[in-house]
Amino acid sequence: MELLNSIFVAPFVDMAAYPDFLIQVIWEGFVAGVLYSLIALGFVLIYKASGVFNFAQGIMVVFSALALVSLHEAGVPAWLAVVLAIGIMGVLAVSIERLVLRKLVNQHDAILLMATIGLTLILKGVGELIFGGEPKPMITEQLGLPTGSTDWEVFDGIVIFQHIDIAAAVIAVLMVMALGVFFSKTRIGRALRAVADDHQAALSVGISLHQIWAIVWFASGIVALVTGIMWGARSEVSFALEIIALKALAVLILGGFTSIPGAIVGGLLIGIGEKLFEVYWGALFGSGVEAWFAYVLALIFLLFRPQGLFGERIIERV
Amino acid sequence: MADKTPDSQIQNDIILSVNNIEVIYDHVILVLKGVSLHVPKGGIVAILGANGAGKTTTLKAISNLLHAERGEVTKGSIEFRGEEVQSLSPNELVRRGCIQVMEGRHCFGHLSIEENLLTGAFTRKDGNAAIKKDLEMVYQYFPRLRERKGSQAGYTSGGEQQMCAIGRALMSKPSMILLDEPSMGLAPQLVEEIFDIVKQLNVDTGVSFLLAEQNTNIALKYATYGYILESGRVVLDGTGDELRENADVKEFYLGTGGEERRSFRTVKHYKRRKRWLA
Numbered sequence: 001m002e003l004l005n006s007i008f009v010a011p012f013v014d015m016a017a018y019p020d021f022l023i024q025v026i027w028e029g030f031v032a033g034v035l036y037s038l039i040a041l042g043f044v045l046i047y048k049a050s051g052v053f054n055f056a057q058g059i060m061v062v063f064s065a066l067a068l069v070s071l072h073e074a075g076v077p078a079w080l081a082v083v084l085a086i087g088i089m090g091v092l093a094v095s096i097e098r099l100v101l102r103k104l105v106n107q108h109d110a111i112l113l114m115a116t117i118g119l120t121l122i123l124k125g126v127g128e129l130i131f132g133g134e135p136k137p138m139i140t141e142q143l144g145l146p147t148g149s150t151d152w153e154v155f156d157g158i159v160i161f162q163h164i165d166i167a168a169a170v171i172a173v174l175m176v177m178a179l180g181v182f183f184s185k186t187r188i189g190r191a192l193r194a195v196a197d198d199h200q201a202a203l204s205v206g207i208s209l210h211q212i213w214a215i216v217w218f219a220s221g222i223v224a225l226v227t228g229i230m231w232g233a234r235s236e237v238s239f240a241l242e243i244i245a246l247k248a249l250a251v252l253i254l255g256g257f258t259s260i261p262g263a264i265v266g267g268l269l270i271g272i273g274e275k276l277f278e279v280y281w282g283a284l285f286g287s288g289v290e291a292w293f294a295y296v297l298a299l300i301f302l303l304f305r306p307q308g309l310f311g312e313r314i315i316e317r318v
Numbered sequence: 319m320a321d322k323t324p325d326s327q328i329q330n331d332i333i334l335s336v337n338n339i340e341v342i343y344d345h346v347i348l349v350l351k352g353v354s355l356h357v358p359k360g361g362i363v364a365i366l367g368a369n370g371a372g373k374t375t376t377l378k379a380i381s382n383l384l385h386a387e388r389g390e391v392t393k394g395s396i397e398f399r400g401e402e403v404q405s406l407s408p409n410e411l412v413r414r415g416c417i418q419v420m421e422g423r424h425c426f427g428h429l430s431i432e433e434n435l436l437t438g439a440f441t442r443k444d445g446n447a448a449i450k451k452d453l454e455m456v457y458q459y460f461p462r463l464r465e466r467k468g469s470q471a472g473y474t475s476g477g478e479q480q481m482c483a484i485g486r487a488l489m490s491k492p493s494m495i496l497l498d499e500p501s502m503g504l505a506p507q508l509v510e511e512i513f514d515i516v517k518q519l520n521v522d523t524g525v526s527f528l529l530a531e532q533n534t535n536i537a538l539k540y541a542t543y544g545y546i547l548e549s550g551r552v553v554l555d556g557t558g559d560e561l562r563e564n565a566d567v568k569e570f571y572l573g574t575g576g577e578e579r580r581s582f583r584t585v586k587h588y589k590r591r592k593r594w595l596a
Binding site: 105106187190191193194196197198199200201202203204205206207208 | 386388428433434436438486487
C-alpha cells in the first residue's frame with residue numbers, strides 16, 4: 001500500500017502542491033533534452049547518408065569545443081576561433097572520408113562501427129595530446145552568448161531561467177530549421193536524401209558519394225561544435241562530456257535512426273522524462289535514476305516499437 | 319564475329335565500344351569471358367540473353383558501377399566517345415554523358431517523383447532555367463509523371479517508376495543511356511508504351527541506347543542491332559531483322575521455331591551442340 005502510494009499518488013500530489021517547482025524541473029529537463037537532441041541530430045545526419053553508426057559523435061563534440069577554447073587561449077579572437085574551429089571540423093570530415101570511409105566502402109556495418117570506435121580513440125588521444133586533459137571553461141562571454149538568469153514569479157514561487165539555456169534552445173531551433181530547408185530545397189540536400197534512400201541508384205545518376213559523405217560529416221561536425229559550445233557553457237568542456245553521447249543512443253532508439261524530428265522529440269522526451277523521474281520517483285530506487293532512465297526507456301522501445309517513434313516507414317508495394 | 323561493326327558504320331560514328339572484356343567478381347567468379355560490342359551514335363542496340371548470361375554485368379562494367387559490387391574488369395577495354403572509361407568514376411561518366419538506368423528501377427522511394435527527376439540533374443552546371451526546361455521535356459514524354467509529380471516514388475506503380483527512372487536519366491542530358499531490363503515486371507501494354515517512348519526519344523534527341531533485355535521479341539522490334547549473350551560470351555550478333563529471322567534465335571529466344579513440337583531432350587542436345595560450335 002505504501003509502495004503504491006509512493007508510485008501513483010504521492011508524486012502527483014507533490015507536483016500539484018508546488019507547480020513552480022514542477023515547471024523548473026520540466027525546464028531543466030527540456031534544456032538537457034535540447035542538447036541530447038543536438039547530439040542525436042549529428043548521429044542521424046551521418047547515419048542517413050552513409051549508413052554508418054558514428055560512435056565518434058560524442059568525442060567530436062568535445063574535440064570541437066576544446067579546439068575552440070584552446071584557440072582562444074592561444075590569443076585568437078573569439079569570432080576567428082569559431083571560424084577556425086569550423087575549419088578544423090571541415091578538415092576532419094574530409095580526412096575521415098578519405099582515410100576511413102573510402103577504404104571501407106562496401107564493408108559490413110559492424111566493421112564501419114568498429115572504425116568509428118577507433119576514430120573515437122584517436123580523437124581522444126590526439127585531443128588530450130594537443131589540448132591537455134584538464135577541463136576548460138567555455139568562452140561564453142567572448143562569444144557574445146548571454147549569461148545571468150531571469151526569475152519568473154508564478155504560483156507563489158519562482159522559476160529560474162538561465163539565459164544561456166534560453167539561447168541554447170533558440171539556437172537549436174534555428175539550426176534544425178536551417179537543416180530542414182537545406183535538406184528539402186537545395187540540390188545537395190536532395191542528393192543527401194537520395195543517397196540515404198538508395199546508394200546504388202545515387203551512384204548511377206552521378207551523385208558522388210565521396211562528396212556527399214564529406215558534406216554530412218562536416219555538417220555533423222558543425223552540429224557537434226554548436227552542441228559543445230552550449231554544453232560547455234552550462235558546465236565546462238572536458239572529456240567527461242563524451243558520456244552524454246551514449247545517452248544520444250537511447251534518444252536515437254526512441255526517435256528512430258533516420259528521422260530528424262525523431263531525434264528532437266526523442267531528445268526532449270528523454271531529457272524531461274529523466275528529470276521528472278529522478279525528482280519525483282527517484283527516491284524509490286535510491287536515486288541515481290538519471291543515469292539509467294534513458295536506457296531502460298530505450299529497451300522498452302526496442303521491445304515494442306523497434307523503428308522508433310518517427311523511424312522512416314518502410315514503403316512496401318504489393 | 320564480335321568485332322564486326324554494326325551496319326558498316328565508320329569508326330567515328332561509334333559512341334561506345336566494348337573490346338573483349340572479362341569481368342571477375344570477388345576475385346574468383348568469372349562472369350564475362352570476353353564480350354565485345356559496339357553502339358553507333360544514335361543507335362538502339364540490344365543485349366539479349368537468359369538470366370545470368372551477363373547482360374547486367376556488361377552494362378555495369380560500362381557505367382563503372384561494378385566496383386560497388388566488388389566486380390572488376392580484368393581484361394579488355396571500354397571506350398566511350400574514344401575515351402577509356404575504366405579510370406573514371408560513375409560521377410565523371412555521367413558528366414560525360416553516359417548514364418545507366420538500373421534493373422528494377424531503383425527510384426528514390428522517399429523522394430517525390432519530381433525530386434527524383436531533379437536528382438538526375440545533379441551533375442549539371444548549366445543553371446536552373448535549363449534544368450527546368452528539361453524537366454518540362456520529361457513531362458512531355460511522360461505525362462503520367464506530371465500527374466504524379468508530388469507523390470512519393472515508393473508509392474507509385476511499377477510502370478510509373480520505370481518512367482521515373484528513365485526520366486531521371488534524361489535529366490542528366492545524356493548522349494547514351496544504358497537501359498537495364500526496362501520490361502521487368504511490367505504489363506505487356508506498358509512495356510510497349512515504354513519502348514515506344516524510348517524509340518521516340520532516340521529519334522527526337524539522338525540519344526543512343528544500349529539495352530539489356532530478356533524479352534527478345536520486343537527488344538528486336540525496336541533495336542537496330544542486337545547481341546546475344548550466353549554464359550558470359552557473345553554467341554550471335556546481327557541487325558534486328560537478321561536476328562529475328564535466324565533459326566536459332568527463333569528456336570531458343572522467340573519460341574517460334576519448328577512447326578512440330580520437339581521433346582525437351584532434343585532441344586537441350588541441340589542447344590548444347592550449338593554452344594560448342596559457337
